[in-house]
Amino acid sequence: MLKLAVFGDPVAHSLSPRIHSAFARQLGLAVDYRAIAVPAGQLPAALASFRADGGSGANLTVPHKQDAVALCDRLDRAARQAGAVNTLVAEEEGWHGCNTDGAGLLLDLDRLGLSIEAARILIVGAGGATAGILGPLLDRRPAAIHLANRHRERAQALAARFHGVSAGGFDDLPTDRSFDLLIQATSLGHLGKVPAIEPRWLQVGAAAYDLNYGQAHRPFAAWCKRQDLPVFSGFGMLLGQAALAFEEWTGKRPDPWALASLGNL
Ligand SMILES: NC(=O)c1ccc[n+]([C@@H]2O[C@H](COP(=O)([O-])OP(=O)(O)OC[C@H]3O[C@@H](n4cnc5c(N)ncnc54)[C@H](OP(=O)(O)O)[C@@H]3O)[C@@H](O)[C@H]2O)c1
Structure with missing residues (x-):
């Protein structure tokens, strides 16, 4: 056992x-x-x-x-x-x-058909979860990654640990940027709130991924629906990181997507 x-x-x-x-x-x-x-x-x-x-x-x-x-x-x-x-x-x-958090996210992005290669990615939030996903995302060679955070110094300090990541607050986003993947990585969903994202930062055809799932995903899901922006919850990332952890312990990789019924995949 x-x-x-x-x-x-x-x-x-x-x-x-x-x-x-x-x-x-x-x-x-x-x-x-x-x-x-x-x-x-x-x-x-x-x-x-x-x-x-x-x-x-x-x-x-x-x-x-x-x-x-x-x-x-x-x-x-x-x-x-x-x-x-x-x-x-x-x-x-x-x-x-x-x-396994970042690799778990990549498993889910692959499942969803969301391509990272050459994508311009905006990550909102610069906490522990963002620190966990940056390295694996950069390994896929996106065109750009920008971090926007309430406390801009935290985002800047995190970005400085990686090559090719820019960072700032919500009110100093580079004006020439228009992103095709938005990753919502704040914990605001647990408070029933969404971060102050401007739809004009996003390109037509953009998609969003929320690291939150379940109840905490609902406020951002509702915001995305109002912007007509396709959005996916972080439940797939949770299953992905778990499958990779299970493989670390046992040498065997389970099929994470077989557990879709546990949440909203
Ligand atoms: N799907 C998964 O497998 C998975 C894995 C890990 C985490 N998550 C989820 O991802 C979320 C972030 O986790 P974390 O570990 O990065 O948390 P964390 O280290 O506590 O960071 C929280 C982030 O949310 C921002 N934030 C909090 N309150 C805010 C407010 N009132 N206004 C604006 N921004 C606010 C923080 O900004 P400041 O720096 O300015 O305070 C920071 O960027 C959590 O909800 C967590 O449940 C999901």
């Missing part, structure tokens, strides 16, 4: 136990996957006791993704680029830290 868990705070709402249990059934593997509530600062002790109980892999969510970097003996390239870990794999000594 493979012992796995997601650590976070809050974590009771997490869909990860259902997703990973379904992956295990799909592949005929015995997996015990739990959600474990761990407050900020208490991850080292929680991981030590999980390991002592036979835990061999974990997912991390808010507030642990960044703090976990210092706890890993080894990081994959995506975790190094993001400065954040969403997947831990037990090794003989210590933990291997991975970040």
Whole structure:
């Protein structure tokens, strides 16, 4: 029996136990996957006791993704680029830290037929999720990536860690830009709100992808509908990153899209 868990705070709402249990059934593997509530600062002790109980892999969510970097003996390239870990794999000594968020997003964009190559991408939001997706998006060689964030300094500091990413606030977007993919990466949907996006920033034929899903996706989905802008929720990214984490632990990749019925794909 493979012992796995997601650590976070809050974590009771997490869909990860259902997703990973379904992956295990799909592949005929015995997996015990739990959600474990761990407050900020208490991850080292929680991981030590999980390991002592036979835990061999974990997912991390808010507030642990960044703090976990210092706890890993080894990081994959995506975790190094993001400065954040969403997947831990037990090794003989210590933990291997991975970040499957960006690759999970790419799996979903491919499924949706949204091309990144040569695209002009506007990402609204510059938090941990944006840090996780930038490296994998850049690997696909888009024509441009611009970050717009409420606190422009945060966006500028993040952009400075990557080659070829520009950044600013909402009121200083370059006027010559018109984007063909809008990625909504703020947490405003959880407050029932949308960021101050100007439709004139977007080209005719543009599409939008919201990292939020479920209830938190609804405000942005409604805004996009009013602009006649096709929009997709981040539920596919959630399934994609989970499938890649499951592969890190088991060596087998489940079919994430078989779980469409768990959410709105
Ligand atoms: N689909 C998936 O698998 C997946 C994976 C990861 C995250 N997510 C979702 O993506 C969202 C972002 O996550 P995160 O980890 O990046 O969060 P985070 O690190 O807390 O960053 C939050 C972002 O939202 C912005 N924001 C928050 N309140 C705002 C307000 N009142 N007005 C304008 N901007 C505001 C922040 O701007 P400032 O910097 O100016 O504060 C920042 O850019 C969350 O809703 C999360 O659930 C989804």
